[in-house]
Amino acid sequence: MKTTILQKPASFYDEFTQKGGAQLANTHYCPGCGHGILHKLIAEAVSDFGIQDKTVLISPVGCSVFAYYYFDVGNIQAAHGRAPAVATGYKRSNPESIVISYQGDGDLAAIGANEILQAANRGEQMTVFFVNNAIYGMTGGQMAPTTLIGQKSTTTPRGRTMQNEGYPLRMAEIIATLEAPVYVERVMMTDPKNIARTRKAVRKALKIQMEKKGFSFVEVLSGCPTGLKMTPVNTKNWITDVLSKYFEPGVKKDESEDREPIITLHPDPHFEEYHELLDIRSLSDKVKGVKLSAVKEMVDEIKIAGFGGQGVLSLGYALANIAMGHNYKVSWLPSYGPEMRGGTANCSVKISDKRISSPMIDNPTVLVAMNKPSLQKFVDDVQPGGVILYDSGLIDEAPKRNDVTVIGIPATAEADKLGSTKAANMVMLGAYAKIRGYLSNDYVKQALPLIIKNKSFHKLNEDAFKRGMELVKNS
Amino acid sequence: MAIINRVLIHVDDCKGCGLCIDACPVNVLDFSDGLNSMGYRPAHYIGEGCTGCGTCFYTCPEPRAITVVRNVEGLAKDHCPHCNATVKVFPGNRDESKTFCVECLKPVNK
Incomplete structure (x- = not known):
């Protein structure tokens, strides 16, 4: 007889170093927790099918939030209930990947009930493992949508009643009524026979995705000895004797034999067409006959702040677009209150020759402050050696920093003279362009009307931009 | 010659839940007398009679606590x-x- 070894599947890490602490070989789960059993079955299948390098596991909120400690595959941790939405995005942009949404009953059947229904109804090509233990385990045993009638929990101390909390949701049956899903089964992790069935269901659900047939859903009745306040063995018996009477195991839907593989074309062949339709072609396609200088090595982090209505966001947006037209990598991140005018607004613009990893700016290299509160808010954040541009017409007190270049531009007053205070932002844009010197004036002249399309502003913005450049020269 | 199979238990990974002991069809697993470094009473193999069926491996929630070797002689x-x-x-x-x-x-x- 051949020697065979059943051991920790290769799709688990050798040591769970992300978990930390002294015990790096075992999980953070309680003794007898069902998650561990299901993790092992999934890891084994991923290894056996040779899909470890293209599998992405989306972990939920709940005890299995830390699934990424254990699985040596791609991992994403999603917000509560949103794993199917994240899985949708990942799978659509990476159609060759194998995407697993791993969710508990609080996550999938309560806060994420809509996400799962919509994803299932769209027939997203993903595999969902739904761990149903009839309770909110992580938070200490509150009632879940799957808690049985009469079952006591910390939030139903006299037992769940139909009048108060309604009936437990049978998610597998609900999903099975939809047209799109290919395979829906409920299994339970109790005795060896049923664990073997669970193993088979896990493998089948993954196979369906590997064959590109569509959405598969496996509900797993699982024990939470801590939340249910029973020993692990009693929990297992309770699942068999009580839980599985309401949540009956079995295949709820299986069309895996009849379905043809769905081939997703990626990228979408109509991609260019959408750009036309939405008029989101880049400026470079529209601005003609401007010779641009070579991209230089730099990272400029610009914080533009003022009150709503001053054109703070438009200024950032225009700057980011113009810099992008000059072949720089850019990001633009607005931040504003719910009101359209008044209130405070700011935006962060990053401009770099290299790819930008985060649009956030903590310490700007350039601060454009359009009013006093904005200057006070950000003045201390500017990097030493940076630049502060402030509206010296509106702000009576110059910023007190010796380690930065401080330039006062009476932007609002100058814009007023040109015809409208609304062009104050373009005066600031001109000042910025003059200080940094890498933007082509001809390019800006052509680009501004394409960015700010309102015709009545075309001439004004051009003049304001020029004025801003002159003001720096004079100051 | 009889085939010798072995259940290997990583004592410090075992949380003493007892699911393997309950599931073993030939009752060759039991709780240890002592405690492990985490303070749990781990499962142990009584030393003979393992059929190598793997039931304990699949009922165990811990990734590494149980390893089953079928035919140790090999x-x-x-x-x-x-x-x-x-x-x-x-x-x-x-x-x-x-x-x-x-x-x-x-x-x-x-």
Whole structure:
């Protein structure tokens, strides 16, 4: 007889170093927790099918939030209930990947009930493992949508009643009524026979995705000895004797034999067409006959702040677009209150020759402050050696920093003279362009009307931009 | 010759939930007398009678607590520095050049 070894599947890490602490070989789960059993079955299948390098596991909120400690595959941790939405995005942009949404009953059947229904109804090509233990385990045993009638929990101390909390949701049956899903089964992790069935269901659900047939859903009745306040063995018996009477195991839907593989074309062949339709072609396609200088090595982090209505966001947006037209990598991140005018607004613009990893700016290299509160808010954040541009017409007190270049531009007053205070932002844009010197004036002249399309502003913005450049020269 | 199978229990990974003991169809697993380093009472193999069915492996929620070897005779031998003896060793499945002692489960490679 051949020697065979059943051991920790290769799709688990050798040591769970992300978990930390002294015990790096075992999980953070309680003794007898069902998650561990299901993790092992999934890891084994991923290894056996040779899909470890293209599998992405989306972990939920709940005890299995830390699934990424254990699985040596791609991992994403999603917000509560949103794993199917994240899985949708990942799978659509990476159609060759194998995407697993791993969710508990609080996550999938309560806060994420809509996400799962919509994803299932769209027939997203993903595999969902739904761990149903009839309770909110992580938070200490509150009632879940799957808690049985009469079952006591910390939030139903006299037992769940139909009048108060309604009936437990049978998610597998609900999903099975939809047209799109290919395979829906409920299994339970109790005795060896049923664990073997669970193993088979896990493998089948993954196979369906590997064959590109569509959405598969496996509900797993699982024990939470801590939340249910029973020993692990009693929990297992309770699942068999009580839980599985309401949540009956079995295949709820299986069309895996009849379905043809769905081939997703990626990228979408109509991609260019959408750009036309939405008029989101880049400026470079529209601005003609401007010779641009070579991209230089730099990272400029610009914080533009003022009150709503001053054109703070438009200024950032225009700057980011113009810099992008000059072949720089850019990001633009607005931040504003719910009101359209008044209130405070700011935006962060990053401009770099290299790819930008985060649009956030903590310490700007350039601060454009359009009013006093904005200057006070950000003045201390500017990097030493940076630049502060402030509206010296509106702000009576110059910023007190010796380690930065401080330039006062009476932007609002100058814009007023040109015809409208609304062009104050373009005066600031001109000042910025003059200080940094890498933007082509001809390019800006052509680009501004394409960015700010309102015709009545075309001439004004051009003049304001020029004025801003002159003001720096004079100051 | 009878086939010898072995359940290997990583004592410090076991949380003493007892699911393997309950599931074993031939009742060759039991709780230990002592406690492990975490303070749990781990499962242990009584020493004979394992059929190598793997039931305990699949009921165990811990990734590494249980390893089942079917036909121990087929394993290679090596010197285990921890046991200071020549023992049977089994290869890991992430890196087959790494082998582990059947007696103490620790890696035997230098």
